[in-house]
Amino acid sequence: MENAKISPRQLFVLIILFQLGSSLLIPVGLTAKQDAWLAVLGGMVGGLLLFLLYYKVGSYYPGLVPTEYMAKIWGPFFGKIFAFLYVLYLFYLAARVLRDYGEMLVIFAYPETPLFIVNLLWMVLVVYTVRKGIETLARTGEILFVVVSILALTSLLLLVLNGSIDTKNLQPVLEEGPVTLIKAIGESVFFPFGEIVVFTMIYPYLNQLKKAKRVGLYALLFSGFVLSVTMAVNLSVLGFSLLSRSNFPLLSTIQTINVAEFLERLDVFFMIGVVIGGFFKITIFFYVAVMGATSLFKVKESSHLVFPLGFITLFLSVGIASNFSEHIQEGLDIVPLYLHLPFQVIFPLLLLVSVVLKNRKKQKKQLAMK
Amino acid sequence: MNRKRTFLFGLLASLSVFTSGCWSERQLNEIAMVAAIGIDRTEAGQYEASYQFFNPANIAGGLQGGGGGQSPPVSVYTATGDTIMEVHGNMSRKISREPYYSHTNLVVVSEELAQKDGIGPVLEAFDRGSQFRVTTAVVIAREVKAKDLITTLTALDKVPSQKIMQTLESTEKAMGENINIDLEEIITALVSPGREPMISGFTVKGDPKEGAKQESLQATDLPMTVEANGNAIFKNGKLAGWIDGADARAVLWILDRIQSTTVTTEWEGRKDGISYRLARQKTNVSAEMKNGKPHISVHVHMEGDIGEVIVPVNLKDPKTLEKIERDVGEEVKRNIESSLHYTQKIKADIFGFGEVFHRDEPAEWKKIEKKWEDEIFPNLDVDVTVESYIRRTGLRNNSYLSEMKNK
Numbered sequence: 001m002e003n004a005k006i007s008p009r010q011l012f013v014l015i016i017l018f019q020l021g022s023s024l025l026i027p028v029g030l031t032a033k034q035d036a037w038l039a040v041l042g043g044m045v046g047g048l049l050l051f052l053l054y055y056k057v058g059s060y061y062p063g064l065v066p067t068e069y070m071a072k073i074w075g076p077f078f079g080k081i082f083a084f085l086y087v088l089y090l091f092y093l094a095a096r097v098l099r100d101y102g103e104m105l106v107i108f109a110y111p112e113t114p115l116f117i118v119n120l121l122w123m124v125l126v127v128y129t130v131r132k133g134i135e136t137l138a139r140t141g142e143i144l145f146v147v148v149s150i151l152a153l154t155s156l157l158l159l160v161l162n163g164s165i166d167t168k169n170l171q172p173v174l175e176e177g178p179v180t181l182i183k184a185i186g187e188s189v190f191f192p193f194g195e196i197v198v199f200t201m202i203y204p205y206l207n208q209l210k211k212a213k214r215v216g217l218y219a220l221l222f223s224g225f226v227l228s229v230t231m232a233v234n235l236s237v238l239g240f241s242l243l244s245r246s247n248f249p250l251l252s253t254i255q256t257i258n259v260a261e262f263l264e265r266l267d268v269f270f271m272i273g274v275v276i277g278g279f280f281k282i283t284i285f286f287y288v289a290v291m292g293a294t295s296l297f298k299v300k301e302s303s304h305l306v307f308p309l310g311f312i313t314l315f316l317s318v319g320i321a322s323n324f325s326e327h328i329q330e331g332l333d334i335v336p337l338y339l340h341l342p343f344q345v346i347f348p349l350l351l352l353v354s355v356v357l358k359n360r361k362k363q364k365k366q367l368a369m370k
Numbered sequence: 371m372n373r374k375r376t377f378l379f380g381l382l383a384s385l386s387v388f389t390s391g392c393w394s395e396r397q398l399n400e401i402a403m404v405a406a407i408g409i410d411r412t413e414a415g416q417y418e419a420s421y422q423f424f425n426p427a428n429i430a431g432g433l434q435g436g437g438g439g440q441s442p443p444v445s446v447y448t449a450t451g452d453t454i455m456e457v458h459g460n461m462s463r464k465i466s467r468e469p470y471y472s473h474t475n476l477v478v479v480s481e482e483l484a485q486k487d488g489i490g491p492v493l494e495a496f497d498r499g500s501q502f503r504v505t506t507a508v509v510i511a512r513e514v515k516a517k518d519l520i521t522t523l524t525a526l527d528k529v530p531s532q533k534i535m536q537t538l539e540s541t542e543k544a545m546g547e548n549i550n551i552d553l554e555e556i557i558t559a560l561v562s563p564g565r566e567p568m569i570s571g572f573t574v575k576g577d578p579k580e581g582a583k584q585e586s587l588q589a590t591d592l593p594m595t596v597e598a599n600g601n602a603i604f605k606n607g608k609l610a611g612w613i614d615g616a617d618a619r620a621v622l623w624i625l626d627r628i629q630s631t632t633v634t635t636e637w638e639g640r641k642d643g644i645s646y647r648l649a650r651q652k653t654n655v656s657a658e659m660k661n662g663k664p665h666i667s668v669h670v671h672m673e674g675d676i677g678e679v680i681v682p683v684n685l686k687d688p689k690t691l692e693k694i695e696r697d698v699g700e701e702v703k704r705n706i707e708s709s710l711h712y713t714q715k716i717k718a719d720i721f722g723f724g725e726v727f728h729r730d731e732p733a734e735w736k737k738i739e740k741k742w743e744d745e746i747f748p749n750l751d752v753d754v755t756v757e758s759y760i761r762r763t764g765l766r767n768n769s770y771l772s773e774m775k776n777k
Binding site for chain 2: 107108109110111112113124168172175238239241242252255256258264265
């Protein structure tokens with residue numbers, strides 16, 4: 001852990017930028033077809049429950065990060081093994097998100113530039129930010145949050161003026177039946193809402209620890225709402241069929257804007273918004289992974305680890321899949337089941353059970369001593 | 371300290387190389403902007419694509435001098451290939467610059483190609499490529515080659531593709547007999563099981579050979595004109611028929627795309643005696659199951675003014691206006707039913723009734739989705755109701771024609 005403090009407002013902004021980051025890029029809940037926006041809202045509720053779970057576990061060890069309290073709960077040996085697995089998970093996710101954004105830039109803007117170079121440029125920025133620390137990142141977030149909000153509101157206004165929003169595309173509601181909707185909700189719980197698990201490494205920096213719960217819940221509610229609106233807008237502009245064929249639906253949506261024959265080709269709105277979101281998503285994942293490694297291996301200065309681990313993440317991002325389709329398929333089929341489910345749900349639940357049992361024993365002992 | 375500085379300097383220097391966007395830079399004099407693409411089919415079944423390139427210097431020069439430049443504002447090159455990508459490659463043999471598609475706003479597909487091979491395969495490369503825009507308009511070349519539309523020069527609008535685009539837009543607004551539909555809408559209709567696309571046709575009147583020459587533009591009455599001409603109806607991605615005039619307008623009416631138009635109606639035996647100028651309209655289409663059969667209801671609500679009378683009519687009398695309202699409503703209803711009859715005959719649901727049914731009766735839709743086009747749609751019961759209102763009669767009430775009669 002570095003010696004830093006962030007305010008509740010900064011934490012709020014960081015969570016929102018983190019949540020919106022890649023979920024604006026890659027559509028969520030498409031199993032539910034035109035009800036994807038409902039699936040997102042359902043996923044948000046699941047995310048809120050997961051958040052409360054993480055909060056409960058963390059509340060037994062205020063001021064400590066998971067890699068530290070795992071060792072206290074499960075003993076130094078098992079605790080450290082699990083903490084190590086968590087660090088690997090975080091690095092993998094950082095590499096995944098980096099790949100998402102690198103691919104987006106190559107597909108859309110730099111078709112002749114190798115992916116490695118694009119990712120390298122991302123990583124230079126990310127490594128620099130992580131060296132500067134969480135306070136710098138949080139302050140950057142406050143500024144860029146305003147930029148993203150302005151872009152989002154302008155785009156929405158232009159889409160309405162343009163008349164491209166056709167709510168008929170959202171009908172019929174619940175066509176595929178409740179079972180499919182629940183399945184889609186299940187998917188969107190893990191991505192993006194369950195990824196809030198990384199913030200368990202950041203809460204200890206909050207200067208008013210009492211507010212952590214409120215800030216987390218509000219931020220999740222807000223980002224769930226924004227995501228659901230975005231999804232509904234994408235669906236009503238593109239229709240499900242085009243949306244499901246688009247690699248980046250929000251881009252296609254924004255490309256339909258043509259107001260008064262001159263306000264058109266606003267692709268750059270998408271680029272700016274998404275690059276800002278991507279920056280926060282990659283940086284937060286990488287930051288948390290580096291901090292986890294630092295505390296796990298008792299390295300004195302986290303900045304010593306930033307460069308080497310940055311290179312590993314960079315190579316990992318290029319190596320994890322041989323093409324974009326494979327990358328997306330892994331993200332949809334393998335990652336949720338084999339990575340998100342254990343790391344976001346099962347392990348935290350086990351932690352909670354262990355810590356509650358432990359505390360009960362302690363209390364009994366204390367009672368007996370009296 | 372010194373080592374750190376050297377490192378930072380090296381980092382900054384490398385950044386200036388990587389971030390300046392020079393990786394795949396293209397200078398303006400290395401690219402040729404494509405204004406429009408026309409695609410024909412050769413005898414051998416290959417694509418023959420004609421690219422209309424901007425001649426930037428001639429467009430700008432003309433605006434300043436106003437003398438009608440010596441060389442045309444666009445140049446056309448033609449290449450063939452089995453795929454659009456192959457055409458793109460072959461094009462490089464003929465033109466010194468790289469075609470640049472970001473400003474392409476029109477794709478013309480020839481009637482023959484649309485009939486024989488279908489429109490589906492042609493559009494795939496345009497949908498996928500990142501330079502190309504999904505808002506690009508698509509039209510069908512009717513009775514002429516797509517190349518003729520691409521090569522014919524036009525007055526008023528210097529760039530021919532611009533002229534086609536704007537004609538399409540203004541005629542849809544003013545008359546509603548042609549549909550202005552873009553690439554994305556066409557693809558959506560192609561994949562939807564409950565809808566088929568309808569695409570505007572364009573044709574060249576006069577001699578296309580003359581039309582390609584700059585000298586032709588020296589006349590006030592051009593030897594050739596590019597005109598909107600009917601709409602192509604597609605079935606399973608292939609051109610199945612044409613729909614023109616009032617029938618085509620009726621299709622746009624059902625699609626709720628009519629913005630303004632003129633409806634004429636018979637009065638006291640005189641054909642087209644009264645012209646009704648539409649001010650606004652709203653059409654609702656809904657679907658339901660009636661006696662176990664799919665049923666579609668179309669409801670039109672329209673308001674407008676009297677635009678012209680060529681027979682004496684007492685327009686001061688509200689009763690007369692009521693009768694005109696009824697007649698106009700009947701006329702629109704007849705148009706709609708006639709276009710329905712035609713499209714049911716060729717089994718192409720260009721109205722998107724299937725989609726409406728899907729929205730309103732999702733459970734039933736699952737059962738009939740597969741046989742919608744060929745079995746259900748051709749025998750569909752459609753109930754058309756038209757509510758029309760005349761709000762005012764322009765600057766005059768009774769026409770001077772009434773007084774001439776009394777003289």
